[in-house]
Each structure stands twice: as C-alpha cells, then as structure tokens.
Amino acid sequence: MEVDRVDGRTRNQLRPLACSRNLLNRAHGSARWSQGDTIVLAAVYGPKAGTRKNENPEKASIEVIWKPKTGQIGKPEKEYEMILKRTLQSICLLTVYPNTTTSIIVQVVNDDGSLLPCAINAACAALVDAGIPLKHLSVAICCCLEENGTVVLDPTKLEEQKMQAFAYLVFPNSVLSVLPQGPSSVESEPLEHGIITSVTHGVMSVDDYLHCLERGRSASAKISDFLRRSLQSQLPSDRSKAA
Amino acid sequence: MGSSGASGDLSGEMEVDAFRRLFPLRFYERHLLESVRPDARPLGRARDTTVALGAVATADGSAMAKIGCTTMLAAIKLEVMTPPLDSSDEGSVAIDFHMPPICSPIVRPGRPAEVAPVVSKQLSDAIISSGMINLKELSLVSGKAAWMAYLDIYCLDADGALFDAALLAAVAAFSHLQIPAVTVNDDGRVVIMSGENEEGKLLKDPVNKEKRKLTLTCIPFSLTCILHKNYILADPTAEEESVMETPVTVVLDSSSRLVSLYKPGGPVLAYMSAVQDCVALTRQRVKELQKILSDAISDMEVD
Numbered sequence A: 001m002e003v004d005r006v007d008g009r010t011r012n013q014l015r016p017l018a019c020s021r022n023l024l025n026r027a028h029g030s031a032r033w034s035q036g037d038t039i040v041l042a043a044v045y046g047p048k049a050g051t052r053k054n055e056n057p058e059k060a061s062i063e064v065i066w067k068p069k070t071g072q073i074g075k076p077e078k079e080y081e082m083i084l085k086r087t088l089q090s091i092c093l094l095t096v097y098p099n100t101t102t103s104i105i106v107q108v109v110n111d112d113g114s115l116l117p118c119a120i121n122a123a124c125a126a127l128v129d130a131g132i133p134l135k136h137l138s139v140a141i142c143c144c145l146e147e148n149g150t151v152v153l154d155p156t157k158l159e160e161q162k163m164q165a166f167a168y169l170v171f172p173n174s175v176l177s178v179l180p181q182g183p184s185s186v187e188s189e190p191l192e193h194g195i196i197t198s199v200t201h202g203v204m205s206v207d208d209y210l211h212c213l214e215r216g217r218s219a220s221a222k223i224s225d226f227l228r229r230s231l232q233s234q235l236p237s238d239r240s241k242a243a
Numbered sequence B: 001m002g003s004s005g006a007s008g009d010l011s012g013e014m015e016v017d018a019f020r021r022l023f024p025l026r027f028y029e030r031h032l033l034e035s036v037r038p039d040a041r042p043l044g045r046a047r048d049t050t051v052a053l054g055a056v057a058t059a060d061g062s063a064m065a066k067i068g069c070t071t072m073l074a075a076i077k078l079e080v081m082t083p084p085l086d087s088s089d090e091g092s093v094a095i096d097f098h099m100p101p102i103c104s105p106i107v108r109p110g111r112p113a114e115v116a117p118v119v120s121k122q123l124s125d126a127i128i129s130s131g132m133i134n135l136k137e138l139s140l141v142s143g144k145a146a147w148m149a150y151l152d153i154y155c156l157d158a159d160g161a162l163f164d165a166a167l168l169a170a171v172a173a174f175s176h177l178q179i180p181a182v183t184v185n186d187d188g189r190v191v192i193m194s195g196e197n198e199e200g201k202l203l204k205d206p207v208n209k210e211k212r213k214l215t216l217t218c219i220p221f222s223l224t225c226i227l228h229k230n231y232i233l234a235d236p237t238a239e240e241e242s243v244m245e246t247p248v249t250v251v252l253d254s255s256s257r258l259v260s261l262y263k264p265g266g267p268v269l270a271y272m273s274a275v276q277d278c279v280a281l282t283r284q285r286v287k288e289l290q291k292i293l294s295d296a297i298s299d300m301e302v303d
Helices: A075-091 A115-130 A157-162 A183-188 A206-233 A235-242 B002-013 B016-022 B024-033 B115-129 B162-176 B238-243 B272-302
Strands: A017-021 A029-035 A038-049 A061-067 A100-110 A138-145 A151-153 A165-172 A197-201 B049-053 B061-067 B070-081 B092-098 B139-141 B145-157 B182-184 B191-193 B206-208 B220-228 B231-234 B247-253 B258-262
Touching (some): A017 A206, A075 A100, A075 A115, A075 A138, A115 A165, A138 A157, A138 A206, B049 B162, B070 B162, B092 B115, B115 B220, B115 B258, B231 B272, B258 B272
Parallel strands (some): A061 A100, B092 B145
Antiparallel strands (some): A038 A100, A138 A151, A165 A197, B049 B061, B182 B191, B220 B231
C-alpha cells in the first residue's frame, strides 16, 4: 500500500504506542499511554468507601475526572468524562466492591488527535495497575474517513480536521482463558467483535461506518496484543515489590 | 442469581406494582419474553410523537416536541454579530440544552444535571455536522454583519430518549424560524430591525428585504434504542433507561446517511446484527418523523 499520509504512514499504520505504569507514588494505580504525540496520564484512586448521591449503592461506582492540558473543562470534556465513565463501568466488575467509589483522573499531557481513544487505553491500563477487578480489557481506536471513502487509522490532529468523518470505537480485547468458552460468544460472533463504545462525528454512509468497524476491529487486535504484552512485561517487578 | 430465584417464588403472591419496584429487571424480562412492554408497545415501536410550531411568541422560531411524556421546548433568538475573519460570509449557531429541576426528580436546583452538557454537545455535533443549515444564509453583509442564532432547548419532562426529543424540537424550531427584515440605519454600521413599520420613510439600504425562512437540507432525525440481551427496545422511557443500561442512539439524515452512531459504553456489546437492526429501526422512524414534521409545518401554514 502506498504511503500517502503527511507523517509517512500507510493508511492502516498506527503511530508508535508506548505504555508505562506505576509512575505516580500516591495513586493506587497509574499509567501513561502515548500514541505518537498524543500523551495521556491516568491515575486511579480507590475503591473508596461510599457512593455519590443518585448512584446505586449495591454496585461499585466509577467517577471520572478529566483534566485538559490547559484551561477550564467545557462541554467536550464533560462528554468525554461521561463516555469514559460508561465505558469503564462496562469493563469493571461492579458487584465485587459494592458501595464504593473508584476515581479515575485523566490528565491530558499532549493532544495530537485520537485523544479519547488514547485516554480510554490509558485509563484501562491504570485500572489494571490499581488491581481493580475487570471483566476484560478495553481497546480504543480512532478511524477516520476520507472524502473518497477510504479509512485511515489513528489520525493526528491535522488529519482529524481534514477528514469528512471519524469514529471512536472501543472493543473488548480477546479473552485468553483456560476455561472453556462460556456464554460470551453468543450469536456466533466472538466477544472481541462487540462494540463497547462508538462515537462518531461527521456524516458518512452506513456502509462506510461498517467498513470503519471492520478496520477498527482488526487494528484493535494489534493494540490489544500490545496492551497485554506491556502489562505482562511489568509483572515480575510488581511481584518483587510485593515480596 | 439468588434474588431472581426468590422473586420467582414470591411473584405468585405479590402485587404487580410491588414486583415492579422490587425486581425491575425481572419485571421487564417477563414482558420482553412476550415481546411487549409494560406500556403495551411492541419492542420496536416509538411512543406517540407530536410537534407544535410557534410555541414561544417572542422568539424568532420555536417549537414544542413531545415523544410520549418527554417534552422539549426549543426557541431560537436571532442577534446580529460581526462574523469572525476566517468565515466572514457565514452566520453561526449556538446551541444550549437546559434541564431545569422541573423535568425530573434526579435534577436538583443549583446543581446542573450531569447529562445536560452531554446532550448539548451531541445536539450541536448532530446539527452542525449534518449540514442541515447553510450558514451562508445567516449572513447579512459579508464581513460586516451576520446572524447569530441562539437555540435554547428546555426539557420540561424527562421521560427517556432526551436526545431524540431535543433534536426533533431543535429541527422543528429551525423549520419555523423566520429571519426578520432588517435595514441599516442612518448612523451607519448599526443594523436595526425594521419590523412591520415600513410605511412612510423609505428604506435606505434594505439588507434583508422581507421575512424569509431558512432552506433546510438533509434534516437529521434520531432514534434511541436500548440493548438488553438479544432484545432491542426502541424509544425507551426513563424507567427502561434506568433498568437496562445500554443505549444506542442512531442519527440519520433525510437521505439516509449516518450522522452519528452513539453508544456510550453499557454492559451489552453491540454486535454487527444489533447495529444493523438499530439502523433499520431508525430508517423507519425517520420516515415517521419526516411526516410528523411536514404535517406540523403544513398545519402552521394553514393557520
């Protein structure tokens, strides 16, 4: 495939990923996730006792605080908070610690496109670092649609502005389990094909969206592998610390 | 599932209302098994929808939309502004969504509802990215003056599917919007509305000779569905939204292009078939809503 993007990537190529965990001393879990120049730092505090008003006390509650790089939080940040909260609620086992609140603080270090997916990946890694019980991991990706209908993955800010439409998609990662496949693969589709979150901007045809889904799915498998590898590679040090 | 087992034993001797409050999920699942909902709707049908144009007399354009009990009041106020340099021949639209304490027991006075800014952002994304409004039509004098349309949507009764009702009210308000006749006065730059008193003095420089309406193209319409197990419930009520927590909002424009597919998390994963079913339900709903809106407009013109 020919190279046709400003930064010399092919359409399906992601920017270099990096993930480091356990950076903050006081937080119960923290992670820094970067995709090229988009960098997000996430910290997890909790589970703390009690839930906020209007939350179900029979379940654990999740609270997300979004800190932009500069300035006050506005409507877009509020929306990001809500999407992040609902997404993380769906991957956490909320029944394990009822009547507790887990706070996730997301600090944007630098925004160069695909900010929300980057934040979701960072938050997921931070939850793992904090040892919050999860059903599975979540993997987020941004797919952009050019005017001529081709799909471009993981756009930079410049590309995001030029594109006709883009979709943020979040998928569950594939579960590696010794247990036989449970009721997860209903409808003959594997678990990792289900969409946890989908947010789109701009007008596209339904077929283009389905095309985005397909591309996003295959790219999310790669990010999922990376996430799993980077979580595993830091395990030995954690164990030595515990000992 | 201890609780569901217990509910099975108790349900024989329990009143329906008590069962509904104690085991809401079981209550709904029993209905879903019969492909019906507690308000006697089939799963894929939306509630009765009405649109009334011109609900606010002082606004330049207004509409009231009701989907079942969910009630939205939208009003547009036009003001003249100097357009920014980079888009000198375009007006602009500012959209705000309000949830006063009257709309729901969850909203407390003084503390704004959590969902309000989110719905507000979703609305402006849908309205602006759909390209329904040609912003050039809101221009008066290129580089000097343009209309700023302030669209405020008030939720009077929040009974589920807030975004759908808000979008419908917003679209209806824009279709009711009349741009007033304006002129430039003697002082030069100031642009004043001449209203109806055009008799006598000659209009020096009629910038906008007569009242006109915007031409709306590609009007977006939306449908929210709730996913629960394999069931898809169209147009949920507030109770359904609180019991089953996976909403999917699909926005399609009148030429069936996808403006937004919005699924913020939720315990149920949307597989390909569910996505396609939601889109198909929305296609049907768009036809219904188009008819409701055009009926409301033609009713208005008869009056």
